[in-house]
Amino acid sequence: MALVDRIGEGLERLGGGVILTSVDALVDWSRGQSLWAFPMGTACCAMELIAASFSKFDFDRLGTFPRPDPRHTDVMILAGTITEKMKPAVRRLYDQMPEPKWVVAMGNCTISGGIFYYDTYSVVRGADEFLPVDVYISGCPPRPEALQDGILQLRELVAMESLAPGKEHPRELALPRPEGARYRREDPAPPQTADEGGDDQ
Amino acid sequence: MTSDEMLELIGRISAQHPRLYPLFSHEFGDAVVGVEPAELLETAVDLREAGFDRLLMVTAVDRGEKFVVVYRLQSRALTAAIFLKTQVPRSDPHVASLFGVWPAANWQEREVFDLFGIGFDGHPDLRRILMPDEFEGYPLRRDFEMPGMIRRPDYI
Numbered sequence: 001m002a003l004v005d006r007i008g009e010g011l012e013r014l015g016g017g018v019i020l021t022s023v024d025a026l027v028d029w030s031r032g033q034s035l036w037a038f039p040m041g042t043a044c045c046a047m048e049l050i051a052a053s054f055s056k057f058d059f060d061r062l063g064t065f066p067r068p069d070p071r072h073t074d075v076m077i078l079a080g081t082i083t084e085k086m087k088p089a090v091r092r093l094y095d096q097m098p099e100p101k102w103v104v105a106m107g108n109c110t111i112s113g114g115i116f117y118y119d120t121y122s123v124v125r126g127a128d129e130f131l132p133v134d135v136y137i138s139g140c141p142p143r144p145e146a147l148q149d150g151i152l153q154l155r156e157l158v159a160m161e162s163l164a165p166g167k168e169h170p171r172e173l174a175l176p177r178p179e180g181a182r183y184r185r186e187d188p189a190p191p192q193t194a195d196e197g198g199d200d201q
Numbered sequence: 202m203t204s205d206e207m208l209e210l211i212g213r214i215s216a217q218h219p220r221l222y223p224l225f226s227h228e229f230g231d232a233v234v235g236v237e238p239a240e241l242l243e244t245a246v247d248l249r250e251a252g253f254d255r256l257l258m259v260t261a262v263d264r265g266e267k268f269v270v271v272y273r274l275q276s277r278a279l280t281a282a283i284f285l286k287t288q289v290p291r292s293d294p295h296v297a298s299l300f301g302v303w304p305a306a307n308w309q310e311r312e313v314f315d316l317f318g319i320g321f322d323g324h325p326d327l328r329r330i331l332m333p334d335e336f337e338g339y340p341l342r343r344d345f346e347m348p349g350m351i352r353r354p355d356y357i
Contacts, residue, residue, distance in 0.1 A: 084333055
């Protein structure tokens with residue numbers, strides 16, 4: 001468990017609900033301002049992901065900056081068709097990202113398989129079969145503006161997080177989530193052992 | 202190369218190599234020659250010596266009772282390209298590997314093996330290349346079925 005989570009436990013034990021709320025607001029604000037991205041570009045959506053990072057669309061002004069190392073990043077942007085053969089590699093890279101971490105599914109292929117939904121023998125029909133996806137961005141491919149809007153929506157979700165385990169702050173979302181949806185999706189395939197997907201082997 | 206030149210080329214190659222038989226030639230300049238599977242390897246050596254020094258692609262077609270293995274050959278000296286085809290029975294599909302003639306056949310033949318299940322005798326490393334190693338079946342065969350696959354509603 002990360003140190004900040006233990007700080008949250010301690011603050012709650014002190015009965016400091018007000019203190020915790022203030023700390024949460026600060027932590028969530030700072031996390032939301034610098035969502036460094038791991039560009040998991042597996043197919044053509046990666047072109048729009050690259051375009052979003054360059055000068056015309058300038059992802060950097062939102063604090064989102066592509067890093068090629070999962071250990072440096074907060075959000076994995078799944079851009080492109082995920083095949084059955086690629087699935088273990090994607091999952092392993094996700095497991096190597098430090099907590100807290102989020103997943104953005106960019107494009108129809110990562111949402112549902114897209115045009116490969118029918119008659120496919122090799123394509124994963126939706127990244128949420130094996131990853132806890134937070135934000136879905138439809139399009140084939142989505143424009144860079146749509147991706148950046150997805151990151152802004154993710155920032156709203158980050159603002160709901162609390163350092164206290166199992167707690168979340170109610171916030172008003174620009175695009176409301178379905179009734180009863182939790183901020184954190186359950187991980188559909190959590191690592192079985194502590195060292196799985198962890199350090200280099 | 203014009204279609205007349207291509208026809209002439211096919212005639213010349215077929216005359217020099219009696220194992221080859223012309224199958225088809227159309228006005229876009231694509232020549233197609235066929236060969237019996239037992240004679241594929243020595244024919245390939247002949248064609249390479251005749252100037253076809255480059256193997257562009259290997260693929261296959263599912264024709265029901267038979268599989269057609271298709272090779273695309275190019276000659277830089279003749280500035281021409283031809284198709285070389287051979288038919289193998291579905292019950293026992295295997296042909297000789299052309300890795301010794303054109304090393305480019307290595308991964309291409311692995312792909313055909315992976316997706317069609319056609320064996321290549323003498324291949325140095327015949328295992329799946331695109332699909333996961335534990336995958337069962339050959340997905341580009343027409344009778345391929347897989348649990349969990351969702352058929353298009355208008356699938357014929």
